[in-house]
Amino acid sequence: MTEPSIMDRIGPAWRAAAGTDMSRRRFIKLTGASGLAVGLVSAGAAGAATPKGVAGKLKPGQQPGAFVHIDRKGVVTIQINRLEFGQGSQTGLARILADELDADWSSVRAELAPAGEAYKDPAFGLQMTGGSNSIQNSFTQYRELGARVRAMLVEAAARKWKVDAATVRTRAGRLIAADGRSAGYGEMSEAAMALPVPASVTLKKSGEFRLIGKPANRLDAADKSTGRQTFGMDMRRPGMKTVLIARPPHFGGTVASFDAAQAQAVKGVDSAMQVELDRGATGVAIVADGFWPASMGRDRLKIQWKAPAELPDSRKLDAQFGALLGRDGLPARAGDLSGMAGAKKTIKADFHFPFLAHAPMEPLNAVIEMSGTGDGRRCDIWTGTQFQTIDQATVAKILKLKPQQVRIHTMFAGGGFGRRATPTADYLADTARVMKAWLAAGRSEPLKVVWTREDDIRGGYYRPLTMHRAEIGLGEDGRIAAWKHTIVSPSILKGTPFEAFLVKDGVDGTAVEGVADTAYDLPIAVSVHHPAVNVPMLWWRSVGHTHSAFVMETLIDRIAREAGRDPVALRRDLLGKHPRHLAALDLAVRKSGYGKKSLPAGRAWGTAVHESFRSVVAHVVELSIEDGAPTLHRVTSAIHCNLAVNPRSVEAQIEGAVLMAIGTTLDGAEITLRDGVVEQSNFDSYAMPRMPDMPPVDVHIVPSGDPPTGVGEPGLPPLAPAMANAIFALTGKPVESLPIRL
């Protein structure tokens, strides 16, 4: 039993709106490449085939639709249709394809594909990386590609050796005939290229996998340990200038007037230009030879700003949201609350969750370059992005180009956590607007637009400020008689291209996921308010589950205490119809020693389990309070993500999600506003978890052969509530807000 997340609804809705039908994609051979090159093309897609005369000049990976290339030496290069920003999809998808191909893993390379029709998510019709979907949605796609290329190589060998193709085996990049003759894939690649791509192939049975399901190190580990990995921030083009943008102190603010005389006097500063920015704002762009002159120039700008009408303030927002908790909102789930009247005990709790910035380690940036004229006019962008299709369309509109004239080169990104998937394409739209102003000034050099850390922390697109209220009536036997639940959370989808088909009956599913679709068998009614707030907001790793899991999982422990039940036993009772939840919970509990091992004085257990992105994660923590702060001694985790394609990568993602969740508990891990101005600006004011905050984490994976489900996000939601439950066990005082302040 898996509930679709909001991200699962975005794709089909977008596809329907855009009129694209990914099921009509065909497998194709690519022209002009040496060796064997196979890709995908949408039937009837304009411009998908490589133009004549150009093919020979392009590397196989640069040809539209390329997915697999085997050169004469047998090196296999695989195009990855996702951003790699830490989650490990580059390695995972390569291993999936390589397994069906029976490739020699040491000969496999993987590159990030540019924006292109063929690289759209096969389920969504949108090129994107998010919702923990990379492996789950491209699992079959990459297997089918690998199996087809293998079949072509086998057929080529069979014809050359004049034997039945059914008698030709493959193993680690070699073709082997029954009589012992053998050849490497590279040797047979050109002969295979002369054959048609088979219309259908038989995929391996799960017992036949050689790479899938086996732990492997990342393909990029060495480059990332030696400084050789190139990120968007490291991109450089001939003649390129660096741009920093002076942004208004308030969201949607504008430039009333500015004086750039002192900025222009800085050696290395080229120009100062007023530019249009995201959400109707304007600012001043400093164009310079390198970051430091741009920074000095920006510091020396004198700008009179015009503030927008609405200046959000955290104290006022808290009061406004708090007042809404007392009123019924839009119905998100109907439930029978008749049991409330006869309740013997009630639990009433209010919860508060702040705005959060994603703060990926690599601040946002993009390099933009214009070239050509007329129909050959082209815009190249190098950036780390989770949302190529939206970015391409948005940039094209700003620069008055067709989307196919905008080439987005996907760079490795230093984290993202959702920040690089904006429905407004904000950072690339700003980059395009700067280029528009640059062109209008009669200039044409390539530009690198860089966000400083301060620009990033103060730049909005936060996890929304959110409050919950639960009123739970318990019967005489401790059973849950009625549960009234109210959520106040601004919609992140309203005002975006997704609103029309994703905000249903006024309810933004990202605000209520994890509550309205809870796996627990509960008499719960849920309503939601979506107040409009002048702050840009966005999904943040695990989206609504960042708060909903905390609320649900801490309430379960409070109910258990009122009912005199063991919290794990109560969970098991309420999850009876959900075997994956039970499997993850039982595995984490068993491995942790919960209920068997006695803890040192001052330590307590805390447990939580939650489903998100179609996977279930349970955490059991050991926690004490040291100098007034919660201190984790051990985290034992279990994930049910069906088939774990690369168990080592699954472990890494759970470890990372645990750390990011610990970050949300730290004093100072919140974005607040005063009179419309964000009060934090860098890591000295916005708290980050550091090495001493990281406990030992033991990750266990529930064995399964079913098609893979999400991994990047599901580890995050249950960690903070497990900590809160341990604190509740120690102090008897419930924790009702993040960050945790004792």
Add this chain to the structure above:
Amino acid sequence: MASFKVNGRSVTADVDDSTPLLWVLRDSLNLTGTKYGCGVAQCGACTVHLDGQPVRSCVTPVADVEGASVVTIEQVGSGRIGQAVQKAWVEKDVPQCGYCQSGQVMSAVALLRDNAAPGDADIDEAMEGNICRCGTYGRIRAAIKVAAANLN
């Protein structure tokens, strides 16, 4: 104008004296392995070795390195400790997004130079200034211990 050594090579930077070493490395010398993360010595992504000591290059004005010797992530692997650390990083599959790892490696090499067998508390203290947003701290700890064991 400042003259100093980077990875054994003599360089002269014709930039404003206030320019942080980080931007000389990245923009003038095209040594982009050293990363910008915060600009205020809070995250450690820009860590380099200045006359053997780890420093935050984002707040080190180039005027202050006149005559000094700078080693960056591009060169640190040519030393015995750097090589052991980078090998351990790959073995323990440390990186995720990888953006902070140049700084992590530089800090780890400096730690092992001072302390051949660091314990958890030593590692926490030496590495606390290096932020990793992806949560690779556990693997960094393990990799430092592997490197220390291989060096001893």
